[in-house]
Amino acid sequence: MDDRGLTELAALGEIAGEIVHELRNALLVISASTYLAQKNPVDCAPHLQKIERHTRTAQGVVDGMLALARGDAVTTERTSLADILSAARAAVGGQANFVDEIDGCIVQANPTLLSRVFRCLFENAAQATAPRVPTIRTRAELGERAVITISDDGPGVPASIRDRLFEPLVTARVGGTGLGLALARRIVIAHHGTIELLESHPGATFRITLPS
Ligand SMILES: Nc1ncnc2c1ncn2[C@@H]1O[C@H](COP(=O)(O)OP(=O)(O)O)[C@@H](O)[C@H]1O
Ligand SMILES: [Mg+2]
Numbered sequence: 001m002d003d004r005g006l007t008e009l010a011a012l013g014e015i016a017g018e019i020v021h022e023l024r025n026a027l028l029v030i031s032a033s034t035y036l037a038q039k040n041p042v043d044c045a046p047h048l049q050k051i052e053r054h055t056r057t058a059q060g061v062v063d064g065m066l067a068l069a070r071g072d073a074v075t076t077e078r079t080s081l082a083d084i085l086s087a088a089r090a091a092v093g094g095q096a097n098f099v100d101e102i103d104g105c106i107v108q109a110n111p112t113l114l115s116r117v118f119r120c121l122f123e124n125a126a127q128a129t130a131p132r133v134p135t136i137r138t139r140a141e142l143g144e145r146a147v148i149t150i151s152d153d154g155p156g157v158p159a160s161i162r163d164r165l166f167e168p169l170v171t172a173r174v175g176g177t178g179l180g181l182a183l184a185r186r187i188v189i190a191h192h193g194t195i196e197l198l199e200s201h202p203g204a205t206f207r208i209t210l211p212s
Contacts, residue, residue: 026061033050064110074191076110078108080105084109084118085118088115096133099138100138102139124181134153145209146212147209148210150208
């Protein structure tokens, strides 16, 4: 297998890993809710609703990730950026302080996939800045497209990898895989969007554009 084949395989491995993680969460909720519904059949409606919701989430994860792996267009809906950011943030926990200027920003997106992009950016900022906790600013401007900038006050992206930052397996972090930003770019492109690193001092600033 050539280098390109290997990196594609690695990217698919990353996608599979994500599917497993999301599915495990959904299955945990489904099995807990099933247990509760069986224990109290008379009052089981809320549990059944939860089961239905998480079954749909699980289906969405599988469909979205497989479409991405095949290079198909992803299914999108009008989604508030605030919702996407809070999903991404929940995954990063207290590892960063967040400041948003995104009032009323709506994008045309697959929420599960797009929140993964922001999660990747937030995780990278937190990892690069540790042990200090970074402040991450997210700004959105709405025009013909949504232009979203994500800036942190960490050390910035090492000059040695800036040119190849979005290629698979490019990493400057001990224990890094170099797949986070490669997958992020794949997701953004599947949304007919763009993602780039801007010149900024200090810290790192990424710009994403998306159909609005
Ligand atoms: N906000 C950031 N600040 C500093 N460096 C960053 C930032 N985001 C990404 N990087 C650099 O880019 C590299 C690639 O990131 P990524 O593709 O997510 O892979 P990984 O996190 O597995 O290394 C990181 O190892 C890090 O060196
Ligand atoms: Mg990363």
